[in-house]
Amino acid sequence: MIRLPLAPRADWQDVARDMGFTFHHQDGQKYWEEAAYYRFTLDEVEQGIEAPSAELHQMCLALVEEAVGSEALMARLAIPDAMRDLVAASWRAGAPSLYGRFDFAFDGTGPAKLLEYNADTPTSIFETALFQWQWLEDRIAAGDLPADADQYNRLHDALRDRFAALFTPGSLVHFASDAAHVEDRQTVRYLEDVARQAKLDPAFVAVDRIGVDADGRFVDEEAVLIAALFKLYPWEDMLREPYARHLPGSATLFLEPAWKAILSNKGILPLLWQRHPGHPNLLPAAFADDPAGLASIGSRHVRKPLFSREGWDVELVAGADSAHGPAGGYGEEGHIVQAFAPLPVFGGLHAVVGSWIVGDDPVALSVREDDGPITRDLARYVPHAIVDEAGAAHPR
Incomplete structure (x- = not known):
């Protein structure tokens, strides 16, 4: 895994506009960054990211x-008492x-750390x-990458196939988010477009425009029953x-x-660490x-609220690397403390790898x-490629 400079495509913003990528800049700051890319080997991807992801998902x-059979674990995870049966029933x-x-x-030289x-x-x-x-x-x-360069990325096809497996053709599926x-x-x-490619019938409803009918069922603004809903709204808030x-x-659904x-x-x-110590x-x-669990972590650690996102209210205690995330008011439900695993630094930039x-x-x-x-939340997105070049070495 290395970060390599590469001149941006001259027309990348035109390409973004044509593809509907309207948020490549946010609040005046660049979000999409293609003045560089991350190069991985196939082994790094397959053994370093893909295989551990499959195992961790099964552990989860x-x-x-x-957890759904344990009131103590539900309470530990701050699932509201009145909603625990709902959570358990959805699983069962x-x-x-x-x-x-x-x-x-992950930097390619050791195990990826969750x-x-x-x-x-x-x-x-x-x-x-x-x-x-x-x-x-x-x-x-353009010849900037070899013809056999690849990318670990079948996300689009996998999503389309997943929608097709979950619903019969023509099914009405609602999609909800903050419209603004x-x-x-x-x-x-x-x-919605992916669902359409899976031969479904998608319909958007703003999350704050969802209503409840006389029978306690969720409906959209046209009073159409919401039988299936993809919601970009977190369960910890919904509950x-x-x-x-x-x-x-x-x-x-x-x-x-x-x-x-x-x-x-x-x-x-x-909870995962308790069940799989030393993984x-x-x-x-x-x-x-x-206190007993904290004693085994050490002085270099990260304190995280149970429900924080995008670094909100995260506290990193690691000497010169200490830092605080933005204040967002998270933490009322409790915190965890995790041993510090430094992100790899390439040219002064800290990179985190997402595995979908x-x-x-x-x-x-x-x-x-x-x-x-x-x-x-404004961390920049940088593309990647899989290129196996025997003996290639580049400084970070």
């Missing part, structure tokens, strides 16, 4: 199986999952599935909304399912109120980089 599913009914993303600290599992509402899916693939094709066509949030709306618009009392009787409230919770990190892809972790899961299969890779050691 086993944890869900255990086999409610399907669409996708998720592991985030790893930082967290974005199991419920991960974004950066459009730029992973489509735009970085277009970048690869353009670079090969550009990245969220474009992410959902992309998934605490006033309408949560309608969730158990709604009969709506949710993507992601309610049992993802367990896996999208950073409390799984100490090469896990970091020592403990709940912040567990569709259904139960690892299917793609993405890289984002930040100026600091905590990956925040």
Whole structure:
């Protein structure tokens, strides 16, 4: 894994516009970065990312199986008491999952270390599935990459096939997000298009325009029953909304399912470590109120709220590398403490590797980089390629 400079395509913003990639800059800052790319070998991808992702995902599913049968674990994960039966019932009914993303600290020289599992509402899916693939094709066509260069990226096809496996042709599937949030709306618009390619009938409804009919069922603005809903809205919030009392009787098939409230919770990190101590892809972790667990972690660590996203309220305690994420008011439900695994630094930039899961299969890779050691919401997206060059060596 190395970061190599490469002059941007002269027309990349025109390509982005034509493809609907409207958020390549956010708040005046560049989000898509193609003045460089990350080069991986096939072995790094297959053995370093893909294989561990498959194993970790199965470990996570086993944890869900255990948690839904344990009031103590549900409480530890801050699942509201009144919603625990809903979460458990979704698992026992086999409610399907669409996708998720592991985030790893990985530099190609040792085991990937799991930082967290974005199991419920991960974004950066459009730029992973489509735009970085277009970048690869353009670079090969221009001769900037060898003709046999590849990319670990079957995300688009996997999503289309997953939709087709979950629903019969012509099924009406609603998609919901914050209509005013550009990245969220474009992410959902992309998934609507994927569903359309799977021969489904997608319909958008703003998340704040979903209603409840006289029978307690969720409906859209036209009073059409929402039988299936992809929602870019996290379960930890849904379970605490006033309408949560309608969730158990709604009969709506949710993507992601309610049992993802367990896996999208950073409390799984100490629980996984307790069950698989010493696993090469896990970091020592403990709940912040567990003195015995904390004693084994050491002074260099990261303190994370159970429900924080994009670095919000994360505290990194590691000497000169210490840092604080943006303040977002997270942490009321509790914190975990995880051993510090430094992100690889290339040219002063900290890179985190994302590994995408569709259904139960690892299917793609993405890289984002930040100026600091905590990956925040404006961390830049950098494309990658698989190029096996025997003996090639480049300094970071």
